Amino acid sequence: MNAEPAAQQRLLQLADVDAELNRIDHRRRAMPELAEITEAEKILRERKDAVVSAETSARDLDREIARLERDVEGVRARAERDQNLLAGAGLPAKQAADLQHELETLARRQGVLEDEQLEIMEQREAVQTNLDAAQGELAEAERALADAQTRRDGTLADLEAAEAGRRRDREPIVDGLPADLVKLYESIRSRGGPGAAMLRARKCGACRLELDRSEVSQIRAAAPDEVLRHEECGAIMVRTSESGL
Structure with missing residues (x-):
């Protein structure tokens, strides 16, 4: 030729x-923001999983606390009924003794339930602390991802403008060859x-x-x-x- x-x-x-x-x-494909976004997305998924795990634990404990409250309320109601029966007149001695024994059993049962309830409530408080921390870390991860995406978009806009300019420069050169x-x-x-x-x-x-x-x-x-x-x-x-x- x-x-x-x-x-x-x-x-x-x-x-x-x-x-x-x-x-x-090359700069478009090798932007450091791309690696930052990939890492930020990974961290965000991990933080979301942590929040979901803490929320699940909190819901499980809330259900357990509600169950214990129902059990304690049932014991109290039973004890109140027995107390009312004992207060009645003309109650046979054996029935009175049986009621007194049941009241003692109910009192012990209520104590066990309340101790268990207190322990679960303490666990729930610890889980809430973990949940609050996890939600804070999630919000931080969301901000980091949004920041990296904003910087990526800005860099892309600059590169696209530079590319458009060079392509405009290219056209007359090609036309003259x-x-x-x-x-x-x-x-x-x-x-x-x-x-x-x-x-x-x-x-x-x-x-x-x-x-x-x-x-x-x-x-x-x-x-x-x-x-x-x-x-x-x-x-x-x-x-x-x-x-x-």
């Missing part, structure tokens, strides 16, 4: 713009490396390899408008006054 030396040198401007676009894309040269350049660039680079001091600007003597001789013998490619990386080598030929 042949192209005017001026067109080939203009290709370097396109390569510079594309290199900047690649750097923008021969279509077949652009097609070759884009084909090379699609493989992942630079499409074109300056040949500077006998080194390929794309892969940084120094050319051997035979390659230098071939380049010296090539016509000025011949489009040269490096055998190693395939990039178009653009000759300038800095090529060292």
Whole structure:
């Protein structure tokens, strides 16, 4: 392929713009905020699980406390009924003794239930402390995630603006180049490396390899408008006054 030396040198401007676009894309994919968000989301899930666990424990203890309250109330009601019976007149001695024995049993049962209730209430208080702490940590994790997302969005907006600007710069450069040269350049660039680079001091600007003597001789013998490619990386080598030929 042949192209005017001026067109080939203009290709370097396109390569510079594309290199900047690649750097923008790399910064977009490697934003530190992305790793922060991933870690913040992990912490947020853990904090949510902690809150759910504490809430579940609190509900279980609340049900147990309610059950004990019902049991204590039942014992009290039974004891009150027995007390009323004992206070009645003409109660046989055996029945009175049985009622007195039951009242003593009920008193012991009430004491056991109240002790158990007190223990469960203490557990519930500790769980509430844990729940309050877990909810505070959850709120902190939510704020951290929101902050990282806000910073990510700001960085993305800046990168998108920079990308849009470079793409605007790219259009007139491409329009001013021969279509077949652009097609070759884009084909090379699609493989992942630079499409074109300056040949500077006998080194390929794309892969940084120094050319051997035979390659230098071939380049010296090539016509000025011949489009040269490096055998190693395939990039178009653009000759300038800095090529060292």
